[in-house]
Amino acid sequence: MSLTAKDxxxxxAFWAKVAPKAEDIGQDALSRMLAVYPQTKTYFSHWxxxxxxxxxxxxxxxxxxxxxxxxxxxxxxxxxGLLSLSELHAFTLRVDPANFKILAxxxxxxxxxxFPSDFTPEVHVSVDKFLAALARALSEKYR
Amino acid sequence: xxxxxxxxxxxxxxxxxxxxxxxxxxxQNSKMVKWxxxxxxxxxxxxxxxxxxxxxxxxxxxxxxxYPWTQRYFGGFGNLxxxxxxxxxxxxxxxxxxxxxxxxxxxxxMDDIKTTYKDLSVLHSEKLQVDPDNFNLLADCLTIxxxxxMGAAFTPEVHGAFQKFLAVVVxxxxxxxx
Numbered sequence: 001m002s003l004t005a006k007d008x009x010x011x012x013a014f015w016a017k018v019a020p021k022a023e024d025i026g027q028d029a030l031s032r033m034l035a036v037y038p039q040t041k042t043y044f045s046h047w048x049x050x051x052x053x054x055x056x057x058x059x060x061x062x063x064x065x066x067x068x069x070x071x072x073x074x075x076x077x078x079x080x081g082l083l084s085l086s087e088l089h090a091f092t093l094r095v096d097p098a099n100f101k102i103l104a105x106x107x108x109x110x111x112x113x114x115f116p117s118d119f120t121p122e123v124h125v126s127v128d129k130f131l132a133a134l135a136r137a138l139s140e141k142y143r
Numbered sequence: 144x145x146x147x148x149x150x151x152x153x154x155x156x157x158x159x160x161x162x163x164x165x166x167x168x169x170x171q172n173s174k175m176v177k178w179x180x181x182x183x184x185x186x187x188x189x190x191x192x193x194x195x196x197x198x199x200x201x202x203x204x205x206x207x208x209x210y211p212w213t214q215r216y217f218g219g220f221g222n223l224x225x226x227x228x229x230x231x232x233x234x235x236x237x238x239x240x241x242x243x244x245x246x247x248x249x250x251x252x253m254d255d256i257k258t259t260y261k262d263l264s265v266l267h268s269e270k271l272q273v274d275p276d277n278f279n280l281l282a283d284c285l286t287i288x289x290x291x292x293m294g295a296a297f298t299p300e301v302h303g304a305f306q307k308f309l310a311v312v313v314x315x316x317x318x319x320x321x
Contacts, residue, residue, distance in 0.1 A: 035299035036306045112291040121208040122226045128209055
């Protein structure tokens with residue numbers, strides 16, 4: 001399920017539209033993930049406040065979307081482009097890769113809410129494929 | 144027999160009822176899904192606000208577009224060759240309505256979705272032979288479509304309630320698979 005040229009074009013065009021709101025998107029997606037999939041909270045037990053709109057959630061949402069923005073620029077070779085991020089997740093953070101799918105879904109939900117007319121089914125499939133490819137690249141160094 | 148014994152029986156019953164009220168009685172059927180007041184209200188609210196015709200068709204279309212292997216179950220639907228064909232396909236729209244009608248049954252029977260869906264589960268497992276992992280794919284698409292329709296009203300808390308509802312629906316549909 002690799003990205004076609006059309007997928008890459010679609011992702012870049014959609015990202016150009018949503019990038020100005022990246023921090024809000026990140027915060028919203030992360031808040032949703034923590035609220036709707038409470039098992040993900042286990043990775044953030046060091047945060048004093050996990051509620052939507054809290055400072056750590058805001059900051060981390062921005063960090064995550066920064067990673068996504070970076071991935072968009074490296075869309076032609078995600079595996080080598082995200083190598084150090086993969087090492088971070090594999091050896092330091094040790095996030096179970098199943099959670100990448102969960103966060104990706106929540107990012108898509110936020111896209112649907114904030115960009116209802118732009119997030120068409122065609123954009124949805126390309127972005128879903130991109131986030132899945134991103135997750136695969138992040139999982140690269142796990143074992 | 145007769146009056147006296149009945150009176151004794153009545154007193155006993157009253158005693159039992161009072162005793163029951165004083166002691167916290169565990170849920171009769173501990174396997175029943177427990178819904179909070181917020182969750183119940185959120186689900187009823189979502190289903191009162193969304194446009195059934197739009198949501199059913201849009202969710203099914205997205206599922207067929209985003210996860211194209213799901214098209215395997217719709218061989219008789221004609222033209223599913225591309226996104227435009229899928230979104231304008233009348234059989235997809237009609238089936239979207241069937242799905243929404245099925246979901247409405249669950250909304251009206253939230254306290255026993257498992258029993259409500261028994262026949263539907265048998266249908267999907269024995270006749271339609273749908274891989275139950277596909278239920279999650281359609282559920283994800285439904286969430287995305289409902290989120291798009293409701294906008295900011297689809298808060299993380301409402302989203303959580305909807306996710307729980309869909310999880311119960313999916314589990315109930317999986318129940319009769321052997």
